[in-house]
Amino acid sequence: xxxxxxxxxxxxxxxxxxxxxxxxxxxxxxxxxxxxxxxxxxxxxxxxxxxxxxxxxxxxxxxxxxxxxxxxxxxxxxxxxxxxxxxxxxxxxxxxxxxxxxxxxxxxxxxxxxxxxxxxxxxxxxxxxxxxxxxxxxxxxxx
Ligand SMILES: [Zn+2]
Numbered sequence: 001x002x003x004x005x006x007x008x009x010x011x012x013x014x015x016x017x018x019x020x021x022x023x024x025x026x027x028x029x030x031x032x033x034x035x036x037x038x039x040x041x042x043x044x045x046x047x048x049x050x051x052x053x054x055x056x057x058x059x060x061x062x063x064x065x066x067x068x069x070x071x072x073x074x075x076x077x078x079x080x081x082x083x084x085x086x087x088x089x090x091x092x093x094x095x096x097x098x099x100x101x102x103x104x105x106x107x108x109x110x111x112x113x114x115x116x117x118x119x120x121x122x123x124x125x126x127x128x129x130x131x132x133x134x135x136x137x138x139x140x141x142x143x
Contacts, residue, residue: 014128020047022061027122027135032066034098035059045098067142068095070116075109093118093139105140117142 015021026033035047039056050057073091080086089104089112104112105121118139125134 014130014132019049023047024135026061026063027137028133030066030120030122032064032095032100032120032122032137033061034064036062043098045100064096064098064100066120068093068100068118068120068139070094070104070112070114070118071099072114073104073112091118091139095120100137102137102139105138107141112141 020035023033033047034043034045035049036043036059037051037054037056038058038060040051040054042051042053043062044051049059051059071092071094073089076088076090077086080088087109089107089109091102091104093100093102103123104118105123119142121138121140122135123138125136128134
C-alpha cells in the first residue's frame with residue numbers, strides 16, 4: 001500500500017531517537033514484543049523505557065504471542081487519509097494479556113466479531129529517513 005510519511009505515527013523511532021527502536025526491528029522479524037522492567041518485572045504495553053510501577057528505567061524485551069483475539073473494533077469508511085484504502089478496521093486486540101491498538105488487514109467488517117482470533121501480520125510502511133525498513137503492528141483474522 002502507498003504510505004505518506006506526513007501521517008507517520010512513529011516518525012522518530014530509529015536508534016538515535018529512541019531506545020525503544022528494537023521494537024520495530026523485532027516486528028520486522030515477525031515478532032511482536034514489548035518491555036519488561038528489569039527491576040520489578042512488570043510487562044508493559046506499549047513498550048516503555050520508564051516503569052510507572054517502580055520508576056526503574058532498565059528493561060528487557062519479551063515476545064508476545066503471534067495470535068490474539070479481538071477485544072473491540074471500529075470501522076472507518078470515510079475520511080480516510082490519502083493512500084489508505086477503505087474501509088479501515090481499527091481494533092483492540094488482546095495478545096498475551098496486553099491490549100494492543102492496531103489495524104486489522106483483510107478483515108470483512110460484516111463478518112468480524114468480538115472474540116475473533118487474529119494473527120500478527122506486520123505491515124511494511126515507508127522507510128525511515130535513513131532508509132531503514134519500518135513496520136507497524138497489524139493483525140489478520142485467522143480461519
Ligand atoms: Zn518496574
